Amino acid sequence: MLSLYSCSTCGKMILVVQDGDGTLVCHDHPMTRVEEKSSDAGKEKHLPVIEKTPAGIRVKVGSVPHPMEKEHYIKWIEVIGDTFLYTATLKPGEKPEKEFFLGNLSGQVKKVRINCNVHGIWANKS
Numbered sequence: 001m002l003s004l005y006s007c008s009t010c011g012k013m014i015l016v017v018q019d020g021d022g023t024l025v026c027h028d029h030p031m032t033r034v035e036e037k038s039s040d041a042g043k044e045k046h047l048p049v050i051e052k053t054p055a056g057i058r059v060k061v062g063s064v065p066h067p068m069e070k071e072h073y074i075k076w077i078e079v080i081g082d083t084f085l086y087t088a089t090l091k092p093g094e095k096p097e098k099e100f101f102l103g104n105l106s107g108q109v110k111k112v113r114i115n116c117n118v119h120g121i122w123a124n125k126s
């Protein structure tokens with residue numbers, strides 16, 4: 001559930017909210033399931049860092065702030081729980097972080113996932 005698929009031709013990305021038997025197709029070929037990376041090895045850091053705030057959580061991308069330049073930036077951050085999915089989009093020039101006002105759902109976050117336009121999908125599971 002909540003799997004991501006992408007098209008190798010055009011880069012379109014699909015979020016599946018309910019799995020089924022069918023094959024997702026784009027540009028006449030099956031879309032590829034996107035694998036989440038979960039360990040930072042290189043110079044740039046992508047794993048989301050979660051901090052509690054009075055109203056929810058703040059997600060920062062990278063233990064060292066990720067670049068937010070036009071050619072290389074964080075496109076979105078997802079916060080996932082059993083009963084919710086929140087997505088925030090980011091733009092070049094912004095800070096690589098967002099606050100999510102989750103209230104009493106703050107303790108129910110299961111996964112935080114981010115998308116770097118160059119390095120792909122990264123997830124930090126709690």
Ligand SMILES: [Fe+2]
Pocket residue numbers: 044046066072073116117118119
């Ligand atoms: Fe990156």
